[in-house]
Amino acid sequence: MRIKISKKFLIIFSSIFGATLIALLIIAILFGFKQTKIDLLEKNIEELVTPTPEAIQEISNPSPYADDLIILKIEKDLKEIDKQLQETDLKEASLNPPLLDMDIKFEMED
Amino acid sequence: MKKLLIFFVTILFFFTFSFAYAQEFNFKKAYEDYLFNFNKYRESHDEYVTAKEAYLSYKTLTSKNTAKEKTAKMLLNEDEVIHTYLAAIRLKLSETTGISNYEKSIIYLKLDENIALYSTHQNSINAADNLEDLIKLAQENKESYKITETLSYQTLGSIFASKEINFRNKINKQVTLLKEKLGEIRQKGDKQTIKAERWLIEAESRLLKSQEKEFEAQQTLSQIKTTDKYKNKDYNEAQYLFEQSHQYLKESSNQLQEVMREIKTAD
Numbered sequence: 001m002r003i004k005i006s007k008k009f010l011i012i013f014s015s016i017f018g019a020t021l022i023a024l025l026i027i028a029i030l031f032g033f034k035q036t037k038i039d040l041l042e043k044n045i046e047e048l049v050t051p052t053p054e055a056i057q058e059i060s061n062p063s064p065y066a067d068d069l070i071i072l073k074i075e076k077d078l079k080e081i082d083k084q085l086q087e088t089d090l091k092e093a094s095l096n097p098p099l100l101d102m103d104i105k106f107e108m109e110d
Numbered sequence: 111m112k113k114l115l116i117f118f119v120t121i122l123f124f125f126t127f128s129f130a131y132a133q134e135f136n137f138k139k140a141y142e143d144y145l146f147n148f149n150k151y152r153e154s155h156d157e158y159v160t161a162k163e164a165y166l167s168y169k170t171l172t173s174k175n176t177a178k179e180k181t182a183k184m185l186l187n188e189d190e191v192i193h194t195y196l197a198a199i200r201l202k203l204s205e206t207t208g209i210s211n212y213e214k215s216i217i218y219l220k221l222d223e224n225i226a227l228y229s230t231h232q233n234s235i236n237a238a239d240n241l242e243d244l245i246k247l248a249q250e251n252k253e254s255y256k257i258t259e260t261l262s263y264q265t266l267g268s269i270f271a272s273k274e275i276n277f278r279n280k281i282n283k284q285v286t287l288l289k290e291k292l293g294e295i296r297q298k299g300d301k302q303t304i305k306a307e308r309w310l311i312e313a314e315s316r317l318l319k320s321q322e323k324e325f326e327a328q329q330t331l332s333q334i335k336t337t338d339k340y341k342n343k344d345y346n347e348a349q350y351l352f353e354q355s356h357q358y359l360k361e362s363s364n365q366l367q368e369v370m371r372e373i374k375t376a377d
Binding site: 059066106107 | 255
């Protein structure tokens with residue numbers, strides 16, 4: 001079975017879709033750029049406003065291992081773990097089951 | 111011309127698919143969905159209370175019909191709140207590492223069964239003929255929710271436990287690396303390792319204590335029964351044990367930093 005499609009209909013159809021696609025592309029480009037700019041701006045602000053203070057441990061008499069690469073790597077990883085440990089919220093009260101009214105009665109209350 | 115039409119339709123399909131894919135459903139979105147439904151539930155609950163009071167005061171057919179309509183709406187929203195809540199904690203669990211896939215799949219199965227229960231319940235509410243039927247369905251929901259609460263607390267427990275397991279694995283990895291390094295230093299003999307090794311033993315002992323507390327917490331949660339009236343009491347106790355477990359991990363981390371200080375300081 002062959003479906004006949006008129007030329008006029010195809011032209012109108014193609015024009016509408018063409019216009020929609022162009023509009024979508026323009027929106028995507030505009031919003032995409034805008035978002036990147038905001039992200040970069042936020043990143044810069046974060047970097048400027050919240051410098052992370054690090055406790056400097058002065059070692060007056062360093063051992064031969066004070067500058068050992070493996071030791072420095074372990075030290076860095078430990079600091080990161082410690083930071084995550086401090087930041088972890090083990091309560092997460094917002095995840096508690098919802099409080100709902102389960103007593104549906106149609107009786108006069110005293 | 112036909113080819114042109116196919117081309118446009120294909121392009122449009124591609125765009126639609128891309129937009130849909132970009133809006134991936136994750137825990138954050140599921141949680142927002144849950145909050146949105148909770149607000150809807152609260153509004154419908156207020157309407158139900160008003161309609162109930164009107165019916166109890168006037169006892170007219172109109173007020174009974176309104177009460178039926180508002181009760182049904184509230185019950186449907188209640189089911190939706192539970193449904194979206196369970197979906198949110200399911201996604202939270204899926205985004206958590208540290209717990210085995212096997213354990214996860216067992217919890218998923220239970221959660222999915224529970225979610226299905228509320229979908230069936232919603233169908234029954236829609237099919238209810240009168241207010242009395244709705245009250246019966248609400249009673250059924252009260253019983254189902256006891257199972258949901260137990261399951262929710264146990265799922266949350268698994269999420270907290272997996273966080274602890276994750277941290278313990280990370281710390282254990284550093285313990286292994288430090289042991290290797292201390293062995294190397296001992297062999298070279300250019301530095302005393304006794305003090306550092308003592309700190310390391312302390313750190314390991316804290317890790318063990320942390321694991322014990324985590325097991326205790328898991329055990330407390332597994333003992334929650336659906337018939338328990340105050341499930342949150344056991345849950346709070348488990349949370350306290352998780353916090354203790356976490357405290358031991360912090361102490362272990364501090365002791366490892368002492369090991370570092372020892373290694374970096376000359377005798």
